[in-house]
Amino acid sequence: MLRKATPRILAVSLVLALTLLLVATAAAQGAPVERLRIGILGDESTLTPYTYVTGYPGWNLLLLQYDTLYQLDLDGVPQPWLATGATVSEDGLTVTIDLRTDVTWHDGEPFTAADVKFTYDYFRAHPEAGRFARDLRPLSAIEVTGDAQVTLTLTAPSPSLALGTLADVPILPEHIWAAVETPAEHDFGGVNIGTGPYKLAEYQAGQFYRFVANEAYFAGAPLVKELVVVQFADDAGSLAAFRAGEVDMLVRSVAPEQIELLKAQEGVTIAQGPLFTTQMLNYDIGRTPFNRLEVRKAISLAVNRQDLVDTIYLGAATVGSAGWIHPASPYFNPEVVTVYDPEAARSLLDEAGIVDSDGDGIRELDGEPLTFELLVNGGDSLRLRIAELVHEMLLQVGMDAQVAAVEQGTWEEAVWPGFDVTQGRNYDMAVWGWSASVQADPIRISQLVHSDPALGSLNLTGFVNERADELSAQLNSETDPAVREQLLDELQLIIADQLPFVLLLYPDGAYAYRASVYDGWAFMNGQGIFHKLSLLPETARP
């Protein structure tokens, strides 16, 4: 009996195996997924360029419906998208952009050069969408110069045009928006016409968004047919829903202490990678003792960055580079070394004559003890822990950084009054951090270090250095990428040596999803996995 049955079993299992193999290959090639549910925190309103709420994930959701002329690839480098390429004139002031001709709007109308001109003019005429009006600041004029060509005239050469403007501003359809006079209040009837891979099909305020795929998308039909974006009130709620299988992916990075727990759960995958957000120590360089380079160097030597990463982030962070740029960034200068050596910090202070003369464990500078306030936003628990540990580490080298936890508003107002560095600063030392966008565009390093507030608009520590001023001014007008990289390299070395701030660490992004539902997620360097490329077939990604 058994022997007789064997060939049949063999045949059946062979067929089964073949089917499985086929299914597996299909999945690997990106067979469409019917429905994907993802969780976000809070409401993002009607998701037009004038109503979306947050930079992340609001802007990312916006760009599911709209496209930009350039699109960041997975390395975070802008590549032609609605454009096919751009040429920059010799003097850097004229940029000619060629456009695709095979793109249509969601309502079937063809996308043209006139739409691009209309959009750029519209955002400048209606500056309420602050981000896009700001993006277009380098622009003095835009003209349609061909069937599928626009020409931009700039006020000054702009090395970050592709990243900061072309890859950031969503293109709007002229035939819809020409009639819109008050964009923030305009009622589009819940229909956002764009060129993007998804159309908004349903929106319930405070509850969810439902997007359907744009099957005619020029880059290729999206892999997910229906995308449901569920809104949650807080982290705990979204996490519980994810664990219960009510959503298949969380847009917000998972807290370090939850990573191991989620990994242990059946079917959950965590995509972990570098983010360009920062945790750092700022100080007022105009004040004693921070006006002394030895003191700044001693602080940088005394903080054990690895310990901060291991203890507070449980390893889910990258040790800070004293030169500002993330080691995973293509612009990182490997010559920058960041050292932890409390012994060296102590001898540096000893040699500078900053010693503990009264035996209380705290050193004195000109008779004044090295006691200062370490300001921290009390609402941010991880930053609070960083402050506590920094206090402990600085105590080891004879400095007393007294942690003061205050409200977010108080903290911002002390470090960055009115978000305007010309108004000065009112703090000793603070735990601070910049969002990813400040580092994603390497040119913005000049804003951190230039002594003139017009250029150094993020120079919160009052850093003044002649060479840094020269280099960062040059960086802002240099259009040759090779020269730019040299300038960036030298600037990183200056920052690591002169310490306008002490960079502590870069938190990693950790995104939880269920691979069984959808496995196409791709980590974009420094930006995470939630972006439109993650939902497109690999062949469509630039």
Next chain:
Amino acid sequence: MSATVPPLSQSQQHTAGSIRLLARPSLRRFRLTTSNVTAVIGTLLIAGLVLTAIFADVLSPYPPAERVGRPFARPSAEHLLGTNDIGQDILSELIYGTRISLTVGVTAALVTITIGTAVGVLAGYYRRLGSILMRLADIVLVLPFLPLLIMLAAYLGRSLWNTVIIIGLLSWAGTARIIRSQVLTIVNQDYILAAQGIGATHRHILYHHILPQVLLLATGQFVQATNAAILLEAALSFLGLGDPIQKSWGTVLYWAQVRGAFLTPAWLWWVLPPGLLIALASLGFALIGFALEQVINPRLRHNR
């Protein structure tokens, strides 16, 4: 009048004799009754906590601010209640936390009672000033308590002192009204009238005849105020409005919450113990408070 101070109308019905008893409660009345048993239990609980607070250095296995283990460690022989998110020993945090929680509770209660007694005595003795002070008390009483507390805490900033002051400033009104009603019954007594008749100063009467009569009542209020203050401190700290660097029971709970212990098995050793300590302290003070009230409050004593 009776609507604003309900105890007054009834206590006025008592004879002069029963009111004099209130003045000198004799310990002979302290027989072994249910109320005494609760008093003993309450006293034992609080005594235990006070001893823990005093001998925190000896009792706790590690310095509470020192990182002595790996973060998020489960309970083990080295760390009976595990470690917190940066590797500090939770048991040591709680033992030292007893010191801070009790200190904040007692200090805040002292502030409450001082203000409450002063306002109550003055309001009972000087009628006109009294009506102004009582309207003030009414305002404090009708303000939505917790939201105001949270707003004040956010406005004044995070420190232990601010926590104490905020609690004190917002909880004196009840005490003031009880004390005032007591004073109102005293000022009409013959001996007060006599003292006024022979020309004693207000100050003399307040210090020598009135204040001593209300101190026992104030003590009872103090115990209840301590109870309330400990709970409020825990609530404020848990919401992140206390000083997050100071280790009180509430801040231990705060860190457990922000680092996700409520969602993991860690609630068993990180959330439950501080919760139990708060409950025990509250129970202890409440039991003592009940027992004291039986002795002090003329209405309750009369009914027994």
